[in-house]
Amino acid sequence: MKRFLLAAATAFLATTVTPVFAADPLPSWNDTGPKKAIVAFVEKVSTQGSADFVPLPERIATFDNDGTLWSEQPVYFQFAFVIERIKILAPKHPEWKTKEPFASILKGNMKGVLASGEKGVVSLLAATHAGMTTDEFEQAVNDWAVSAKHPKTGKLYTEMVFQPMLELLNYLRDNGFKTYIVSGGGIEFMRPWAERIYGIPPEQVVGSSGGLKFEMRGNVPVLVKLPTLVLNDDKEGKPVGIQRHIGRRPIAAFGNSDGDLQMLQWTTAGSGARFALYVHHTDADREWAYDRKSHIGKLDKGLDEATAKGWTVVDMKNDWKKVFPWSP
Incomplete structure (x- = not known):
């Protein structure tokens, strides 16, 4: 009987977690529509007894990296x-x-x-x-x-992360979400620092993947990178990467460009409560302002679809109190 009760308790804890409703879970966000939409979504999917409650294993959130979690100008x-x-x-x-x-x-x-x-x-x-x-x-x-610095700010590239998005990652994890990076960037490029910068471990990083080959160098087994592309994890490749690496359809997806459109479409096409958000770069003073005609991070079709489908769009200039952790 004791073993049965222990097993039952373990199973219950695996599907529930006490929601964390802090006084202000997103302090670097202004109290505008996007922040309210995020909080409302998290509360309804993580509150036991809610009609939109989502069990822990299904609380999957995917984030693009370039332009969504950190800057992407003047080049990726x-x-x-x-x-x-x-x-x-x-x-x-x-x-x-x-x-x-x-x-x-x-x-x-x-x-x-x-x-x-x-x-x-x-x-x-x-x-x-x-x-x-x-x-x-x-x-x-x-x-x-740990050495390369951004040409405009003089900060390390890894310091060009968005403070509001760091808060969002923590807020989601505090409420039982598993957070993943799903980026067109190289998977081997992002994995070495993603956990230190975002709190996202290597196994939760999905990206463009090249070929690998096992070989022995002397008595040492190694994996060698090959000049072949196995997965281009951009645009239509993002849902493919999600299926291959995660195996569950996310219930929330976050991006900033047309390259993320298919990920947001795939996410919101599922049943139950869904959430899609675009970061719109509108702040030329604190970061950069660009969208439909940009060669980097073009946001055109995605912006139209967000409007048509009622997805959340963050106006960086008006919705964020600060942009970078080191901002005033």
């Missing part, structure tokens, strides 16, 4: 990492002085790099990633993360 931060790697490796590759898009990077000609298109970007990733073991790549990422 992983691309800044790639540029640094090209410069470090350039002495071993004299042919890069005349070969595009490497030559444009070494000359600081970003227009030339962008002109190379997706094929050029893939060649850059292959040149800087392939052949490294996963441990070597992780060390390279960690070295970059």
